Amino acid sequence: MKSTAFSQLRRGVIEFCVLALLLERERYGFELVRTLGAVEGLDVSEGTVYPLLSRLRADGLVTTRWDESKNGPPRRYYAVSPRGREALQAFEGEWRRFSAAVEELLGRRTA
Amino acid sequence: MRRRIGNPVADEFLDEVDRAARALPRSARQELVDDLEAHLREAVAEAGGDEARLRTIVDSLGSPEEIVAAAGAPEPRGELAGRDLAAIVLLLVGGMLAGVGWLVGLVLLWASPAWSVGQKLLGTLVFPGGLVLPVLLLGLGAAQTCSGGTLTRIENGHEVTTTVSSSCSGGSFPFWLAVLLVVVLTVGPILTAVYLVRAGRRTRPHLAYAAG
Numbered sequence: 272m273k274s275t276a277f278s279q280l281r282r283g284v285i286e287f288c289v290l291a292l293l294l295e296r297e298r299y300g301f302e303l304v305r306t307l308g309a310v311e312g313l314d315v316s317e318g319t320v321y322p323l324l325s326r327l328r329a330d331g332l333v334t335t336r337w338d339e340s341k342n343g344p345p346r347r348y349y350a351v352s353p354r355g356r357e358a359l360q361a362f363e364g365e366w367r368r369f370s371a372a373v374e375e376l377l378g379r380r381t382a
Numbered sequence: 383m384r385r386r387i388g389n390p391v392a393d394e395f396l397d398e399v400d401r402a403a404r405a406l407p408r409s410a411r412q413e414l415v416d417d418l419e420a421h422l423r424e425a426v427a428e429a430g431g432d433e434a435r436l437r438t439i440v441d442s443l444g445s446p447e448e449i450v451a452a453a454g455a456p457e458p459r460g461e462l463a464g465r466d467l468a469a470i471v472l473l474l475v476g477g478m479l480a481g482v483g484w485l486v487g488l489v490l491l492w493a494s495p496a497w498s499v500g501q502k503l504l505g506t507l508v509f510p511g512g513l514v515l516p517v518l519l520l521g522l523g524a525a526q527t528c529s530g531g532t533l534t535r536i537e538n539g540h541e542v543t544t545t546v547s548s549s550c551s552g553g554s555f556p557f558w559l560a561v562l563l564v565v566v567l568t569v570g571p572i573l574t575a576v577y578l579v580r581a582g583r584r585t586r587p588h589l590a591y592a593a594g
Contacts, residue, residue, distance in 0.1 A: 282452070286588050300417060301424035308442050316444025318399075319452035321417040325410070331498060332588060344423055354498070358591035365591075 285315055286323055287366070290332065290351050290359040297350035299338070300324070324349060332358055391433065392422040395440050402446040406454050414453050418443070466496050466582045470575050473505055477514030484512055496582040508574045516567040519560060 285307075292303060300321070308317040327333040332355030339345045351359070384400075386393050396419055403411040422440070429436035443449065469490035476483020491497070491505050 318443035318449035322453035
């Protein structure tokens with residue numbers, strides 16, 4: 272059973288993983304969620320990504336548009352906004368520093 | 383079971399999520415179910431009749447409870463940064479310090495990552511000077527002095543009443559207009575300040591990284 276603190280940490284980090292995926296190109300919901308769910312080790316429940324996307328949208332880090340495709344139902348496409356781009360960049364710097372430090376400390380245990 | 387997509391497995395899952403989301407605000411609940419419905423439509427199309435494959439896709443979504451938990455997760459109530467609070471206070475009353483205070487508040491406002499450009503524009507334009515304007519108007523109104531009234535004299539044994547027309551100094555400003563302006567110029571900045579305080583609270587992790 273995950274602790275609440277770690278769940279919040281995971282959720283915060285996964286939000287940036289979503290932004291990173293969208294940085295490559297815009298994606299529609301199903302595609303984005305499935306891609307994220309397939310990443311080994313991320314262990315994300317796909318259904319939980321949708322509320323996450325709602326929050327990112329509400330905060331202006333992500334924009335959406337509807338694509339009325341002829342064959343099949345309309346799809347909602349997600350794209351990263353300039354604000355989201357900046358946020359991702361800032362997070363990336365901190366994350367690399369932080370995770371490198373954690374790795375180092377954990378590595379010392381086995382030394 | 384409500385028939386949404388037409389596939390029993392998918393529809394049952396959506397029903398379960400809808401039920402589990404009872405405690406959520408209506409818009410959040412509707413949005414969640416709509417998003418998942420769209421997801422499952424695609425899933426049904428992709429599974430192409432293979433029920434086992436559809437089951438796998440539905441299972442990947444997670445349980446209705448954990449999905450709703452993610453939607454209703456209590457947001458850590460953020461704090462308004464000290465500097466941001468100073469910005470708002472200065473915008474509101476800093477104009478009294480020869481206008482310099484307001485300018486400092488303006489600089490702090492635009493330098494802060496807590497607000498979007500639109501919010502910053504709102505803080506700048508409603509109204510420049512903050513509460514200085516209504517205070518000035520009140521001051522002008524108080525400085526306005528009117529004299530006049532009636533004058534009664536005794537002339538030739540009769541009472542003669544003359545009315546001296548009232549004259550006001552300090553400019554001719556209709557009273558009702560002044561009151562209206564004071565109200566608008568007071569309420570506007572105060573409401574804007576309250577709005578900016580609420581909007582400026584950094585509540586979500588990614589907001590700590592998002593610049594204005």
